[in-house]
Amino acid sequence: MRLAELGERGFVEAVLKRLRESGVEAGDDAAFIDVAGVKLAFACDMLVWSTDVPPGVEYRDVGWRAAVACISDLAAKGAKPIALLASLGLPGSVMVDEALELVEGVRAASVEYGAAFRGGDTNEAREVVIDVAGLGLLKHPPIKRSGARPGDYVAVTGPFGSTGAALYMALRDLKPSDEELRSRLWEALRRPRARLKEGLALASSRSASASIDSSDGLALSLHQLAEASGVGIRVDYVPVSEEARAFAEEFGLNSLDLALYGGEEYELVVAIPPGKWGDAVAAVEEAGGALLKIGVVTRGKGVRLCLKERSGELPRRGWEHLKPRR
């Protein structure tokens, strides 16, 4: 069977199964490592031009996005980013200045989130590929994907849909009439932000039982959290961003779909035991963020939507590589 038939998720599951059979622990946003008594989180994120870079996104943005994807993995576990490395694959036809902008984007993100960018590796490749590896310090126990328990609240760190809308706009070359909306959508696509303060606040307050970042889309992230924890999730509310609402209205789209299946959005999706909800909200708000309750962890499995406008099983899909494009 070819990867295109199996799909990225199927392949990842096959890899994880194989690794587990060999005694390898894997499958969270980051790996947890204890070195000489120091607890670290270790993550990597690859970004590939042909599948991950929509038109209009520039080299510097690509470097930023690759770094933020990795930093977001660390943030979701409550790890403080310490150091980043970037491996580049570059075609010979790329302009030197563009390639330097790629590096500059990684550096800018590392500065923004307080990590040291410490170099990496360069290779020739048929298309632009950038892989960012990051090392983070865990001052508190990591917030794993697997800790959610029935009764826990499910919450997110912000509204969804802007990146989905922006991707739709970029791929179809649409121009929202409101110029400010357009520029905010571009910003979401080109300069996503990692919820680092929020992740650190949740870890230090020890108020979250599970966490994942929403880089594969809200729907898929909910499924992954539920599966890793062996629980189900009921979703009562999906916070849709203003930008996604306005964009959906102008172009006749369903804003809920943009919010559920967008991807490349770096909110945290977390589970909080009810007794710790107050602590969690206080910690995240003190850090300058917000925690929005969207549902509850249930027994059983699967993710169910219970919204006024839509209810039933939430399809397990998101942004997925290796399958024919929608």
Added chain:
Amino acid sequence: MRLAELGERGFVEAVLKRLRESGVEAGDDAAFIDVAGVKLAFACDMLVWSTDVPPGVEYRDVGWRAAVACISDLAAKGAKPIALLASLGLPGSVMVDEALELVEGVRAASVEYGAAFRGGDTNEAREVVIDVAGLGLLKHPPIKRSGARPGDYVAVTGPFGSTGAALYMALRDLKPSDEELRSRLWEALRRPRARLKEGLALASSRSASASIDSSDGLALSLHQLAEASGVGIRVDYVPVSEEARAFAEEFGLNSLDLALYGGEEYELVVAIPPGKWGDAVAAVEEAGGALLKIGVVTRGKGVRLCLKERSGELPRRGWEHLKPRR
């Protein structure tokens, strides 16, 4: 200017210059990081199918080679590999079993060198790309590229040329008449080894002033060591592997060139102060390895060959991506 005109080395220098201007420390085989008092080495190595994988090398070998390249970077600094992550870029046309073999190769190498393979990331890409990030523990001060001083001996951990010969054989589909030679060359190409015991022995005996691995070829590695240390190197002896000699003889090649410009060979190239030579040899031999003296560090700059069969400046070249192929 395009990257193809500048070449990989030129680009790497441009990146390092830009990073240094921004206060970023980079340019050694690995980055050195101090986290909560624990000293770590952090490295990554990308392998790209179209430029790094000769015909006849299989998926499992590619995973092994990518992991060994990263482990060798840690070994050269005297760091004990702790954990590896692998990011994969895969075309949808790749067979699932082949992709799993890629992962298996990384796992096998991690087991061989005592590191924990802890997962990674998967992406769709136009060609197979694998980037391995590795974290190593430094129990002793790292052996940097920059510590060589005039008068130090220059030494290597083994003979050179087998990989260069093997690459030549694979790219031209040659068949050495001696079957054992053929299989030893294939082994060198498919299953290179990192000089981990040697690197750890040199670090714990504190006998080396500088170190680099020879992944870009002996000639270029000597130049890089000399440049990083602000010194020159005089080479009096180049140990050529038996396999390279036999192959060169059969196919009318110069075995010295195979040894100098081969690349993807993971010997260590080190500088040893004369007063520590005995300690260095004893430590490496106790670890089961060997140290071969090939020259001496000089004042000034550049690398000079002083062999019976060839003398003069050693051209600063090696395996280089991003330039038209030889």
